[in-house]
Amino acid sequence: xxxxxxxxxxxxxxxxxxxxxxxxxxxxxxxxxxxxxxxxxxxxxxxxxxxxxxxxxxxxxxxxxxxxxxxxxxxxxxxxxxxxxxxxxxxxxxxxxxxxxxxxxxxxxxxxxxxxxxxxxxxxxxxxxxxxxxxxxxxxxxxxxxxxxxxxxxxxxxxxxxxxxxxxxxxxxxxx
Amino acid sequence: xxxxxxxxxxxxxxxxxxxxxxxxxxxxxxxxxxxxxxxxxxxxxxxxxxxxxxxxxxxxxxxxxxxxxxxxxxxxxxxxxxxxxxxxxxxxxxxxxxxxxxxxxxxxxxxxxxxxxxxxxxxxxxxxxxxxxxxxxxxxxxxxxxxxxxxxxxxxxxxxxxxxxxxxxxxxxxxxxxxxxxxxxxxxxxxxxxxxxxxxxxxxxxxxxxxxxxxxxxxxxxxxxxxxxxxxxxxxxxxxxxxxxxxxxxxxxxxxxxxxxxxxxxxxxxxxxxxxxxxxxxxxxxxxxxxxxxxxxxxxxxxxxxxxxxxxxxxxxxxxxxxxxxxxxxxxxxxxxxxxxxxxxxxxxxxxxxxxxxxxxxxxxxxxxxxxxxxxxxxxxxxxxxxxxxxxxxxxxxxxxxxxxxxxxxxxxxxxxxxxxxxxxxxxxxxxxxxxxxxxxxxxxxxxxxxxxxxxxxxxxxxxxxxxxxxxxxxxxxxxxxxxxxxxxxxxxxxxxxxxxxxxxxxxxxxx
Numbered sequence: 001x002x003x004x005x006x007x008x009x010x011x012x013x014x015x016x017x018x019x020x021x022x023x024x025x026x027x028x029x030x031x032x033x034x035x036x037x038x039x040x041x042x043x044x045x046x047x048x049x050x051x052x053x054x055x056x057x058x059x060x061x062x063x064x065x066x067x068x069x070x071x072x073x074x075x076x077x078x079x080x081x082x083x084x085x086x087x088x089x090x091x092x093x094x095x096x097x098x099x100x101x102x103x104x105x106x107x108x109x110x111x112x113x114x115x116x117x118x119x120x121x122x123x124x125x126x127x128x129x130x131x132x133x134x135x136x137x138x139x140x141x142x143x144x145x146x147x148x149x150x151x152x153x154x155x156x157x158x159x160x161x162x163x164x165x166x167x168x169x170x171x172x173x174x175x176x
Numbered sequence: 177x178x179x180x181x182x183x184x185x186x187x188x189x190x191x192x193x194x195x196x197x198x199x200x201x202x203x204x205x206x207x208x209x210x211x212x213x214x215x216x217x218x219x220x221x222x223x224x225x226x227x228x229x230x231x232x233x234x235x236x237x238x239x240x241x242x243x244x245x246x247x248x249x250x251x252x253x254x255x256x257x258x259x260x261x262x263x264x265x266x267x268x269x270x271x272x273x274x275x276x277x278x279x280x281x282x283x284x285x286x287x288x289x290x291x292x293x294x295x296x297x298x299x300x301x302x303x304x305x306x307x308x309x310x311x312x313x314x315x316x317x318x319x320x321x322x323x324x325x326x327x328x329x330x331x332x333x334x335x336x337x338x339x340x341x342x343x344x345x346x347x348x349x350x351x352x353x354x355x356x357x358x359x360x361x362x363x364x365x366x367x368x369x370x371x372x373x374x375x376x377x378x379x380x381x382x383x384x385x386x387x388x389x390x391x392x393x394x395x396x397x398x399x400x401x402x403x404x405x406x407x408x409x410x411x412x413x414x415x416x417x418x419x420x421x422x423x424x425x426x427x428x429x430x431x432x433x434x435x436x437x438x439x440x441x442x443x444x445x446x447x448x449x450x451x452x453x454x455x456x457x458x459x460x461x462x463x464x465x466x467x468x469x470x471x472x473x474x475x476x477x478x479x480x481x482x483x484x485x486x487x488x489x490x491x492x493x494x495x496x497x498x499x500x501x502x503x504x505x506x507x508x509x510x511x512x513x514x515x516x517x518x519x520x521x522x523x524x525x526x527x528x529x530x531x532x533x534x535x536x537x538x539x540x541x542x543x544x545x546x547x548x549x550x551x552x553x554x555x556x557x558x559x560x561x562x563x564x565x566x567x568x569x570x571x572x573x574x575x576x577x578x579x580x581x582x583x584x585x586x587x588x589x590x591x592x593x594x595x596x597x598x599x600x601x602x603x604x605x606x607x608x609x610x611x612x613x614x615x616x617x618x619x620x621x622x623x624x625x626x627x628x629x630x631x632x633x634x635x636x637x638x639x640x641x642x643x644x645x646x647x648x649x650x651x652x653x654x655x656x657x658x659x660x661x662x663x664x665x666x667x668x669x670x671x672x673x674x675x676x677x678x679x680x681x682x683x684x685x686x687x688x
Contacts, residue, residue: 071514072521085236092240092408096546130513137512137587145609146251149587153254153507160520161236161503169523171502174233175349175470 041122046084049091050098058105059086061122063155065129073168077159085158086151104147108136111144177373178225178261179380181402181411188402188414190378192218193684195398195418197385197433199223200263201662202648202669203424204368205304209673211375215684218416219377220398222384222425223260224405227365231355235501238354242267246428248539248551252608253452255551255615257426261381264426264662265342265363268616269352269474269498271660272310272340274301275667279657281486287654288626290635291671300667300674308342308362308663317348319471322497324462324527326476328577329495334480334569336495341472348471353500383414388421388437388645395421395439395645420644420676420683423622424669427651431541431621432549434632440622440639440647445632449623450539451656452553452615456563457498457508458570459528460579467524468499474530477659481569482534489655490534493566495573498530508612510589519583529574531566534656535559537620555613560606563613567601585612617661622651636675637668644683648672 041053048056060083069076077083090101109121112132117124124132136148159165166173179188193215196203203219211217226242239245242260247253258264277294284292315338318326329336342362352361359366373379385400398421402412423430431447434440478495485491499505502523509519539553555563571582575595584590587610590600604610625631628640637652639645648669650661657664676683 066512067517068513072518088240094546094548096544096548133512142250142252142608145587145607146247149609150247150251152512152587156506156509156516157239157503158236159503160506161234161501166502169502169520171469171523174351175347 044083048084048087050101051083051087051090054109055102055105056083056087057122058109059083059151059155061129062108062133062151063159065126065133066152066155067159068126075165075168077155080159080162080164082155082158086154089154089158104151107147108151111136177378179378179383180225181382181405184402184412187412188380188383190218190414190416192216192378192416192418194218194420194422195220195416196422196424197388197398198263198424198426198429198649199261199364199369199379200258200424200426200649201265201364201665203422204262204265204364204372205666205669206422206424206648206673207372207377207379208368208375209670209677211372211377213677217372217377218418219372219379220383220385220400220414220416221261221379221381222403222429223258223263223381225261225381226266226355228357228359231351231357233349233351233354233357235354235503242355246549246551248553250608252555253454253551253553253613253615255428255452255618257428257618261379262364262369265361266355266365267353268660268662270341270343270361271474272305272308272342272663273658273660275658275664276484276490278484278486279489279655282489283654285486287624287631289624289654290626292635297667297671300670301663303670304663304666305340307367308666309344310340310342310663312340313338313472313475317346317472318475318497319348319350319468319473319499320466321468321499321527322472322474322476324460324466324577324579325478325495325497325529325573328573328575329478329480331576332572334478334573336476336478336480338476339474341475343472346472350469350471350473350500352473380414382408385425385433386436388423388433388439388642390439390642390645393641394643395639420646423645423647424649426649427618427621428541428549428551430647430649430651432543432547434622434647435541435543436547440632440642440645442641443629443632445623445630447541447621449537449620449654450541450551450553450618451535451537451620451653452539453617453619453656454533454535454555454559454563455614455616456531456533456567456612457528457585458531458567458574459508459526459583459585460574461522461581461583462525462527462578463580465524466527468527469501469505473500474498478573481565482659488536490659491562493531493533493562494659495566495570496530496532497528499526499528508585510583510586510591515589527574527577527579529570531563531570532659533559533562533566537623537655541621555606563606564601568598571595571598571601586610617650617656619650619653619656619661622647623654624652625654637672646672646676
């Protein structure tokens with residue numbers, strides 16, 4: 001894996017850099033080689049421009065926890081085209097930004113290993129996911145906070161800009 | 177004539193008296209002035225053309241079509257830039273703010289800039305205001321969100337006022353940041369650019385300038401890419417040879433073009449001295465419905481804590497009303513999960529105060545291996561202190577206006593119900609990526625000055641090392657030029673156009 005600097009991310013710490021590279025490499029290799037050590041990710045239900053089956057699964061799991069179904073109103077991120085929106089936003093970005101986003105997603109997926117929780121993010125229970133995402137939200141590391149914030153903002157923008165959500169929040173829509 | 181890449185089948189080779197890169201606040205002014213003076217003008221604009229019927233009031237669509245959003249390299253600041261024909265005026269909040277006199281005096285004193293006295297600049301501001309048809313927002317036009325700011329701040333004895341604006345017959349739909357579907361907002365698409373086109377300017381859209389070349393110490397040629405409007409990928413090439421080249425591509429992109437071109441940087445300062453004028457937001461919940469997204473989004477400001485003097489120019493912060501559509505508002509909300517959803521169900525009862533902070537130059541634009549800009553910015557202690565003070569005052573104002581709950585823009589919820597809890601601001605501090613910080617008014621990366629060792633362009637915005645090359649956008653400001661840049665940039669552009677025309681024989685010979 002090339003020693004490329006994420007334009008918006010720096011390595012978690014210098015001492016973890018090789019471990020992160022190894023994780024990312026291992027994940028990419030598992031994804032590419034279909035290793036039985038990692039169950040395959042399901043194909044996305046729609047055609048996407050940037051997201052792969054793995055990254056689609058990761059951002060779907062993320063969006064599902066950021067904007068879950070239930071609570072104030074039934075609709076959650078996966079009822080709305082939040083993931084497709086995420087895909088479209090990133091697909092329009094330059095190559096290096098796309099690579100950074102991909103690395104961020106992989107870090108999100110395999111980050112639990114750094115916390116000695118040997119389970120991928122997408123394989124966690126909802127409560128485990130929420131607890132794990134809180135560690136990103138509240139992290140002492142700028143990298144983790146930044147990635148969490150960027151992903152969350154894109155998901156929120158995709159969700160609350162959807163006309164399907166307007167009535168849920170009492171918004172009467174664009175002025176006519 | 178507007179030339180669309182769909183109408184182009186081969187490489188474009190143009191020749192003109194003036195080539196202008198960018199069609200925003202500065203580029204449109206230069207285009208009009210030079211075309212109306214009888215010069216042949218070619219404008220290269222990376223973005224696409226949008227007018228009234230194109231603005232569908234869908235924030236998703238308009239953000240994708242007309243904005244370029246970028247993050248700083250540590251993800252701590254989100255930058256909003258226009259990427260459309262007409263530039264910032266098409267998507268801004270239509271605030272028209274002159275540069276305070278003291279800022280110009282400071283530029284004269286600290287940077288040796290000539291012919292920039294307030295008296296001298298006044299006629300240029302007058303001209304821009306006349307073209308934009310500026311007027312003062314009336315108190316009766318304040319929407320509920322701005323009324324909250326006014327009521328709260330005046331009850332505390334704070335100074336403030338309504339904005340001057342370039343809105344005409346505003347229907348107060350609240351969609352200013354996504355383009356005005358009613359042609360009320362007097363953007364460059366309604367005045368400067370049509371005048372330039374009527375005078376014969378040729379305007380290429382989806383045409384990105386990549387490099388400026390020099391020959392014998394003079395700017396000579398611009399080369400660039402024609403873009404596929406759907407994919408924004410390169411589909412062709414464009415070349416413009418011109419006697420004068422005006423770079424007006426905005427603070428980030430102008431620096432990018434100069435750095436990629438390897439010209440105009442003998443001072444080593446291209447890309448440096450970046451000012452971002454960071455903004456943050458403080459929101460509140462009220463018992464009554466406010467529907468802050470209706471009406472003029474940004475109509476009132478409180479400048480009680482804004483200072484300006486002839487030593488450092490603008491400092492401190494100001495508070496402004498500002499509310500918008502649900503997608504963007506949701507990006508300000510703390511927390512996640514059902515808590516976030518529940519908070520957004522109170523969208524109609526929300527108010528929002530923008531905290532605009534005046535910073536000093538401390539950022540930088542460099543290039544990555546692909547020649548694209550990387551923005552580095554570490555918030556200075558003074559800026560951080562001003563931002564925290566601004567958040568505190570915004571909260572005070574909101575409580576004074578009757579807020580039941582105040583939310584700070586931290587990712588981890590920081591919600592208080594009483595002013596006695598304001599110490600949470602200092603407890604949290606401002607750490608990168610721990611709270612929302614955005615920037616709309618970047619400046620400084622090609623700064624003007626009297627000394628070529630410490631400046632990129634001279635007092636008239638001509639490059640010191642590449643003659644006939646002018647940089648005319650916010651990148652030339654050595655300090656914050658105003659709380660809102662549009663009018664100031666336009667005035668500076670009028671001034672530079674005046675200078676070029678006055679010295680026409682130097683640049684064009686005696687042909688006109």
